[in-house]
Amino acid sequence: MHKAQEALMIDARPRLLKAEPGTAGLSGAQAIYPRDKGAGARSDEIARVLSLLLKHLPVRRRLVHAGDLIFEAGQPFNHLYVINSGYVKVVNTAADGRNQVVGLLFRGDWLGFDGIATGCYGCTAQALEIGEIWAWRYDQLLSAAAAEPQLLHELHSEMSRAITRGRDALLSVCTLPVAARVAEFLRQWAESLAARGLRNDQIILRMSRAEIGNYLGMTLESVSRALSSLARARVICFTEKGRRMIQIPDLQALNDFIQADAQAPGAILQ
Amino acid sequence: MHKAQEALMIDARPRLLKAEPGTAGLSGAQAIYPRDKGAGARSDEIARVLSLLLKHLPVRRRLVHAGDLIFEAGQPFNHLYVINSGYVKVVNTAADGRNQVVGLLFRGDWLGFDGIATGCYGCTAQALEIGEIWAWRYDQLLSAAAAEPQLLHELHSEMSRAITRGRDALLSVCTLPVAARVAEFLRQWAESLAARGLRNDQIILRMSRAEIGNYLGMTLESVSRALSSLARARVICFTEKGRRMIQIPDLQALNDFIQADAQAPGAILQ
DNA sequence: CGTGCCGTTGAACTTGCTCAAATCAGGTGG
DNA sequence: CCACCTGATTTGAGCAAGTTCAACGGCACG
Structure with a gap:
C-alpha cells in the first residue's frame, strides 16, 4: 500500500495575477468573502x-x-x-x-x-x-x-x-480510508480559506492528482476515483471549466461523508 | 487500508528501577555503552x-x-x-x-x-x-x-x-511497505539509543504490538508478521526470554533490508 | 495538427486487513 | 509448587481496499 508517489516538479505557466502586498492574494479562491462569525x-x-x-x-x-x-x-x-x-x-x-x-x-x-x-x-x-x-x-x-x-x-x-x-x-x-482522506483534505483546505476570510465554497487545486496523492499517501488514480465518487454523491461539484476547480455546496455534507466513511471499519475505541 | 488501530492504555506493573536524575536512565537498554565516534x-x-x-x-x-x-x-x-x-x-x-x-x-x-x-x-x-x-x-x-x-x-x-x-x-x-516500516522503526529506536550513548544492539519494546501498529499505521498482526519475517531473515533476533526484547546484531543489515524492501515498487524518482 | 501531459475509467492483481484458532507468558490463588 | 485464567502474540485462510497496468479522451502548446 501507499507506494511512493512522484511529486513532479511543477513549472506550469501561471495565469497572470498580480500579487498585492498586504492583501490576501488569491490563494485557491477568487475573491474576498464577507466575514461570518469568527471566520x-x-x-x-x-x-x-x-x-x-x-x-x-x-x-x-x-x-x-x-x-x-x-x-x-x-x-x-x-x-x-x-x-x-x-x-x-x-x-x-x-x-x-x-x-x-x-x-x-x-x-x-x-x-x-x-x-x-x-x-x-x-x-x-x-x-x-x-x-x-x-x-x-x-x-x-x-x-x-x-x-x-x-x-x-x-x-x-x-x-x-x-x-x-x-x-x-x-x-x-x-x-482514514482513501475517500475520507481526500474529503478531509478538501475540508481542511476550505477551512484554511475560511480562516483567512476567503470564500470557501470553491477551491482551485493548483496541484496535479499525483501531487495530491503523494500528500495523502495514495496513488493518483485513487485521488481521481475518490473525487469522482464525491461528485457522484453530490458532496462536491466540478465546474464546467476543468477538473481542478471544485465547488463545495455544503461543507456539512463533506463532514458527514468523512464521518460515514471513517466509521466503515469496526473502530473499537478506547 | 491502515484502519484505526487501538492504542490501549497501559498499566502494566513496571519492574522496579530507580531513576537517577542526571544520568541516562535505562530507556530500552540495560547499560551505558562505551561511546563510539560521535555517538x-x-x-x-x-x-x-x-x-x-x-x-x-x-x-x-x-x-x-x-x-x-x-x-x-x-x-x-x-x-x-x-x-x-x-x-x-x-x-x-x-x-x-x-x-x-x-x-x-x-x-x-x-x-x-x-x-x-x-x-x-x-x-x-x-x-x-x-x-x-x-x-x-x-x-x-x-x-x-x-x-x-x-x-x-x-x-x-x-x-x-x-x-x-x-x-x-x-x-x-x-x-514504505509494512515490513520496511517496522524495520525503520527499529532502526530509529536504535539510533536514538546510540545518540544517547546507550547500547543499541538490543531494544526492549515496552509497547504492545497494537501500540506499535498504531504508531506505524498498520495492524498488530502485520507488526507480528513483519518481526517474524525480520527474524527469519536474521536481521533481528528474539532473545530466549519473551518477544519484547529484540537484538540487532548488525545495524547495516537492517538498513539494507529497508532499502531492499523499499525498492520493491518501481520508485520513479524526480 | 501532432505531441505531451493530465485526468478518468476499467480490469487484474497484490498487499495488507479481517477473522479465527492455537500458543505462550505472566500473574493469581489454592 | 502447580493449575488456572487472562491477555499478548503468532500464524493461517480468505477477503477487500487500493494499487498496477492499460486504454482512452481532453486540453494546451508549439
Missing part, C-alpha cells in the same frame, strides 16, 4: 503578526511564481519565511530518494523552522501559485523577539501550529 | 541543555511509572516538559475518537509544544516506562530565554526537531 479572527491575527514583524524588523520580499523554489533541502539555514500571498508545498526527501509532500501552506504560515536545529533546511519549499513570500533573518528575528515578548510568543505559536499540523496529517493518513 | 555528541548536548535550564530556572521533577499520563489533550497548557529518563508516547485524538500514536520520545526530548498556540495541549503524553520528567513553566522559560540567547536557541532547536520528526514519520508511513 476572520485568524485573518486578523495574521495581519496583526505581519505588521508586528514589519514594525520591528527589515523584511525581504520576494515575488514567486508557480514552481519557484523558496528553499531547498540541504541549503544553509539563515531565513525564516512567511507566506504573504499564494500557497506553497513542503516536500521531504529520504536519503534513498523517496519523497513526500508533508505540508501545504497558506497566507500567514511560516516556512523553514526545520532548519533551526541542524543549520540546514530539511525540506524543499515550492510555490504552487504566484504569490509573495516575506523573509527575515533568523538571527535578527531572535534579537527582536528577545526584546519583544509578543513577537516571541507569536513565533512559538507558529512553530506549535506546525507541529500540530504534522500530527494531524499523520492521524489522517493512518486512520 | 555521544547528542548525549553531551542533552546534558548541556539540561544543566543550562537548571541554572536559569526552577524545575519541577516528577517520577512517572509505565502508564502514567504526563498531560492530556484538552488540559490547559502551562508547562513544557523534558524527559530526563524513561520514554514516552504521544497520542493524538480526532474529534470522532480515532486516535493515533504520533511520537515516541526519549531522554532529552521535549513535550507539550503543541499547547503553545492554542493554550491547551492537543495530545496526550503517556510514560511507557518508569522515568523522571522535568517540568518548567512556559512563561518563566520565556522570560529566562529572552535574557539568555543560548537558551532561546535550544528551545527553538527542540521545536525544530519535533517538526522534523513528524515529517519523517509521515514520509515513512506514506512511502
